[in-house]
Amino acid sequence: MEIKFEKREQLKEKPDQKNLAFGKYMTDYMFVCDWHEGQGWHDARIVPEGPIPMEPSCMTLHYAQETFEGLKAYRRDDGKIQLFRPEMNAKRMQNSNARLCMPEFPVEDFVQAVRELVKVEQDWVPSEPNTSLYIRPFCFATEASLGVHQAVAYKFIIICCPVGAYYATGLNPVKIMVEDELVRAVRGGTGFTKCGGNYAASILGQVKAEKLGYDQVLWLDGETRTYVEEVGSMNIMFKIDGEIYTAPIEGTVLPGVTRDSMITLLRDWGYKVNETHLAVTDLMKAGHDGRLEEVFGTGTAAVISPVGELRYKDDVVAINDEKTGELTQKLYDTLTGIQWGKLEDKFGWTQVID
Numbered sequence: 001m002e003i004k005f006e007k008r009e010q011l012k013e014k015p016d017q018k019n020l021a022f023g024k025y026m027t028d029y030m031f032v033c034d035w036h037e038g039q040g041w042h043d044a045r046i047v048p049e050g051p052i053p054m055e056p057s058c059m060t061l062h063y064a065q066e067t068f069e070g071l072k073a074y075r076r077d078d079g080k081i082q083l084f085r086p087e088m089n090a091k092r093m094q095n096s097n098a099r100l101c102m103p104e105f106p107v108e109d110f111v112q113a114v115r116e117l118v119k120v121e122q123d124w125v126p127s128e129p130n131t132s133l134y135i136r137p138f139c140f141a142t143e144a145s146l147g148v149h150q151a152v153a154y155k156f157i158i159i160c161c162p163v164g165a166y167y168a169t170g171l172n173p174v175k176i177m178v179e180d181e182l183v184r185a186v187r188g189g190t191g192f193t194k195c196g197g198n199y200a201a202s203i204l205g206q207v208k209a210e211k212l213g214y215d216q217v218l219w220l221d222g223e224t225r226t227y228v229e230e231v232g233s234m235n236i237m238f239k240i241d242g243e244i245y246t247a248p249i250e251g252t253v254l255p256g257v258t259r260d261s262m263i264t265l266l267r268d269w270g271y272k273v274n275e276t277h278l279a280v281t282d283l284m285k286a287g288h289d290g291r292l293e294e295v296f297g298t299g300t301a302a303v304i305s306p307v308g309e310l311r312y313k314d315d316v317v318a319i320n321d322e323k324t325g326e327l328t329q330k331l332y333d334t335l336t337g338i339q340w341g342k343l344e345d346k347f348g349w350t351q352v353i354d
């Protein structure tokens with residue numbers, strides 16, 4: 001793929017690396033590529049980051065044919081920049097697009113676009129501990145029409161923003177509320193895709209949880225509201241009697257890159273990982289019986305999020321005295337060690353940008 005470059009007249013001022021919020025400061029450039037029926041993907045370009053003109057009848061605004069991804073570029077101690085398993089994001093976006101009847105962007109072009117954009121923006125990749133450049137590829141229908149159909153025009157765009165450590169003071173256990181009424185996904189739906197629509201449907205649950213003093217929602221399966229699935233923008237794992245439990249990839253949970261990486265590390269360390277349906281009542285019972293040893297969410301943004309408290313209806317359990325568990329900490333240290341190039345990458349997950 002040939003990528004054209006349009007230079008910016010004036011570069012933006014870079015934010016203070018010690019005060020990077022999440023997703024606030026966009027870099028100077030973005031990657032853009034168009035798709036039209038009969039023409040396919042065309043006009044790949046890196047251009048100044050800025051507003052994109054759009055018709056009020058743009059189909060995305062009405063019918064939400066939109067998908068996205070999230071990955072990071074990491075600054076190593078030797079100054080080099082590396083990506084973590086970007087082809088998994090590329091493949092996942094293809095799966096998301098296929099489900100939403102959107103054209104699939106080729107995996108190798110996706111990786112090339114990310115690499116070239118990060119190279120252009122290398123001065124934006126922060127070097128303070130635990131900071132990184134968050135990369136947000138997204139794809140949406142651009143056709144101006146109110147008829148409901150598969151759109152005939154799309155854009156694929158990648159924007160980037162430097163982000164700080166997710167937890168300013170190290171790992172911080174969160175409180176999670178199990179949502180027993182609203183659902184996020186059902187089999188046959190879009191639960192396995194990273195699409196804006198899934199998030200639109202989940203915000204009400206998040207608002208409910210926050211009103212009750214909880215940080216995040218744990219979703220149950222949409223059909224029976226019996227089995228635990230995932231949390232907000234993270235997959236979730238439970239350590240019970242020394243074994244790990246997490247929901248299987250059967251169309252309703254997002255196949256997280258972090259989830260897959262954690263499972264690989266855990267199995268490599270000899271843990272039994274059960275990708276299986278776990279009833280929330282069994283989970284709460286394990287908590288009360290003292291067999292629920294650790295709970296943690298996994299996702300690119302936070303890497304790992306220890307869970308200190310779970311609430312289901314009126315039942316509340318504290319996990320590991322609301323402290324970060326030993327295994328949770330070890331997983332965090334190992335994965336971030338690989339991502340920032342401090343530990344050996346024996347699975348070949350990282351790739352340097354040069």
Ligand SMILES: *Cc1c(COP(=O)(O)O)cnc(C)c1O
Nearest residue numbers: 233234235254256257258299300
């Ligand atoms: C992105 C996302 C995750 C985590 O996926 P990673 O690839 O690990 O970042 C989990 N659940 C949902 C719903 C997500 O959107």
